[in-house]
Amino acid sequence: MKVLVPVKRVVDYAVKVRVAPKGVELNNVKMSMNPFCEIAVEEAIRLKEKKVASEIIAVSIGPKQAQETIRTALAMGADRGIHIETDLRTDQELQPLAVAKILKALVEKESPNLVITGKQSIDADAAQTGPLLAGLLDWSQATFASNVAVEGESLTVTRETDSGVETLKVALPAVVTADLRLNEPRYATLPNIMKAKKKKIDVLAADSFGIDLTPRIEYIEVKEPAARKAGIKVADVDQLVDKLKNEAGVI
């Protein structure tokens, strides 16, 4: 079966972002593949290694540099890439509903049986694109997956819940979103990075899909969170107990 894996280019998870009035500073900041997208790519590759998946298509929507993110997916083991180019800021102007609509059009063109996305991107923190896409396609969905097994025309998916885990049987075609615990993504090796340069990336313009990409949600202002009052270091446990009792009044 064919698997489509959407991947997003985001500010690297280790970067402490700087806030500007209209959004965080993106110039000269290290960017990487969203960590949950790496997990999604890895899962698709494992399905291919188990001979369940026949082809893996990595797709990214964003500026020119999104091609670097697609190359990373190709170096990990995806077969080919599709870059859907747009100048919209992908952390606030290009929003999950528009992304899901583009992905729907792509699914109709490429006819995969399975789409694996990350559970959320670490910039917008929305966690919406996967279930939005499943809804638009009227496909079944399994979000926050920590285990996926393909059995004929269905998937058995273990998903993380607030109180533990649950197992669902999900009819194919389906959209699955990857949680942290699904797998440990592999590193791209140098030979594979070189080989990935020869793999094909089709480039399409985002506005060639005839989809209204206008943000439904307007970012009016972006601020830093309220700073915490500077704390103190206590000398020992006695002083800590005293402070908690008499100063903070929490015990």
Added chain:
Amino acid sequence: MLARQIQRRVATFASSRSLSTLVVAEHNQKDVTGGTLSAVTAATKIGGDVTVLVLGSQAAGIADQAAKIAGVSSVLHAADAKYDHLIAEEVTELLVAAQKEKNFTHILAPSSNASKNYLPRVGAKLDVAPISDILAVADKDTFLRPTYAGNAIAQIKSKDAVKLITVRPTGFEKAATEGGSASVSPAPEAATVGKTQFVSEEVSKSDRPDLTSARVVVSGGRGLKSGENFEMLYKLADKLNGAVGASRAAVDAGYVPNELQVGQTGKVVAPELYIAAGISGAIQHLAGMKDSKTIVAINKDEEAPIFQVSDYGLVADLFTAVPELTEKI
């Protein structure tokens, strides 16, 4: 004559703009969750009528309880076992049916793995861009929500006619469970989709307070070195009537189960007292706890980033400091 016409027109105008919010309740088959009560508070801040929807085989009894929540004007129940596990496909059908019949201006749910599963799907069906994890309501269209692991707070304005919102419980007080007297009636019927079947679940049983609503949270990280050593934190938590949490490192190392993870991709907590033992304080962990009222850090590395957000930092070996603390409080 003219005056009456104008009056009528004004009345129609006003009613077409009147606000009505649906809050999708979450419950444990017995009581609604604290997150649901916070979502009701968010709904009352938006204004207008507040309807609570209770789903699942126990919905009728819980609906009577929900009718007493202060600020709620009506309660709908869908007493059907097909909703017991909040399967996204089934809940979506119901919400779309309810929306068609009642024309809510806002549909709210407490932020949880369950609501993050079904609410965007509803968005796809209604052609609405959902809004995740609001922290505050500025007005009926404008909300605050965290992005970049809580390092940037965005004020956003929705242009959609219907707002689909998940509410971060730590951003809102819990509505009072007494004082309301809402009407209770059945929710509209919805077709069964049947594409996804619930197979089984494993729920961690604990006598301790729920992590997301506990007054005190004691969390451990990689510094605990093993699952057995978490016993020390359970002792401290029990003494403070608190819950135990963990960093991603502790969960990944298998010391404790996943649902104890506090952080950007785990639970977000804001207790009165958060004690972080053996946690360095990575951005992703801070995202889940930095709104706690008082933060205590116990770490032997005095350079650990956790000390930048802690009110009281103790540079010490947690293996001696935690038992001593348990002893002395």
